[in-house]
Amino acid sequence: MPTPFTYINAAMSIDGKISTRQRCQVRISGDVDFERMDELRASSDAVMVGIGTVLADDPSLTVxxxxxxxxxxxxxxxxNPVRIVVDSKARIPTDADILRKGAGKIIIAVSESAAFDRVESLRKKAMVIMTGGDQVDLPELLSVLDEMGxxxxxxEGGAGLNWGLVKNGLVEEIYSFIGNLIIGGSNAPTLIDGDGFDEADMPTCSLIxxxxxxxxxxxxxxLKNS
Ligand SMILES: NC(=O)c1ccc[n+]([C@@H]2O[C@H](COP(=O)([O-])OP(=O)(O)OC[C@H]3O[C@@H](n4cnc5c(N)ncnc54)[C@H](O)[C@@H]3O)[C@@H](O)[C@H]2O)c1
Ligand SMILES: Nc1nc(=O)c(N)c(NC[C@H](O)[C@H](O)[C@H](O)COP(=O)(O)O)[nH]1
Structure with missing residues (x-):
């Protein structure tokens, strides 16, 4: 099934953390990186985040x-590019910045486990795509997005969504800015969390x-996806 050219962009600390143990947003990169990120947004058809990032950072994802x-x-x-939130259980607050700020299409990707009334109220503010039983089926979602053009x-993260996409072999490139700070904490999210790979399954990459x-x-x- 064809899927879009999909790439992760993130900023992390020297020790690979993307925010604090309290999942508070940290300014890791400076203006040059934010300008580069804005350029990437402007040149992409769509920008995607996980619900954890919406609840923690409340991004608008606008150019x-x-x-x-x-x-x-x-x-x-x-x-603005199409802005997409992967939100299996339709937890996004109706006053989230992404739903309030900026023009253009917004997609909330939910699963069958989302409450019916939550989904119906989201339909008034965004397009809803339902895939998967308990969790969004990421390969199917990306295939639907591809069909939509x-x-x-x-x-743009976070750690859980990045894992889901990499695990399914859906990511082609990863751009990570490593800033000059150490965040620490075994519970602070890293670039890719989730269950982790066994050694035999670890994806390898070539440095661009x-x-x-x-x-x-x-x-x-x-990524050298098979
Ligand atoms: N430094 C950066 O560049 C950067 C960028 C984005 C987010 N962050 C940080 O990342 C943290 C949020 O990361 P997170 O891991 O908590 O949340 P996340 O944004 O990765 O969202 C994870 C959620 O996505 C949903 N999901 C649905 N289907 C899925 C699937 N098939 N596979 C995986 N997830 C699926 C689940 O509900 C899951 O809880 C925040 O602290 C935020 O500040 C940092
Ligand atoms: N490049 C980058 N450097 C950082 O130091 C940092 N903390 C992020 N974090 C990404 C995060 O998801 C932000 O919350 C969105 O970049 C905000 O997006 P908006 O400006 O609201 O559109 N990204």
Missing amino acids: KSDEKRAKRLAKGLDE IKSLMV SAEKMEDGVLLKWK
Whole structure:
């Protein structure tokens, strides 16, 4: 089944954490990285996050630069990419920034385990795609997105969604900015959490580039998915 070109973009600490043990947002990267992230958003058909990220960070996932939004409009695109939340149980608050801020299509991906009334109230604010029994079926979801014309998909975390996508062999590239701080804590989320791989199943990557950026480094990896 065809799926979009899917890549993860994240910022992590020296010790691989993407936020604190309390799951509080931490400023890991500086303005240069946020500008790069905005460029990626503007050049992608869609941007996706997990519900954990919405509940922790309340992102809007909009393109921040007026110039980049104008460029998208000039190309006949919406000013923002399609914004997608993977939210198996339809837990997203109706006043989440993603539902309130910015123009363009919003998709909430739920599973059959989501409460009917939650799903119905979300339908008033966003398009709802239902896949999977207890959890969203990520391969099926990505295939539906591809059929809808979404050919490039930027994933902005968090740790659980990143795991689900990598485990299913759906991620082609990972861009991680490593900032100059140490967060620590065995319960702080890392770039990829979940159950973890057995050694025989660990995906390997080839390094696309390593670039010094501010007081950190931007690593770009290509996964060798079988
Ligand atoms: N530094 C960064 O670049 C960055 C970016 C995004 C998020 N974060 C941090 O990550 C943390 C959130 O990560 P998280 O792991 O708690 O939440 P998450 O955003 O990864 O969402 C996880 C949720 O996705 C849902 N899900 C549905 N179907 C799934 C499937 N098939 N596989 C996996 N998940 C599925 C589940 O409900 C799961 O609880 C926050 O602390 C946030 O600040 C950091
Ligand atoms: N590149 C990057 N550097 C960081 O230091 C950091 N903490 C994030 N974290 C990503 C996170 O998901 C943010 O919450 C969204 O980038 C916010 O998105 P909005 O501006 O609300 O659209 N990302």
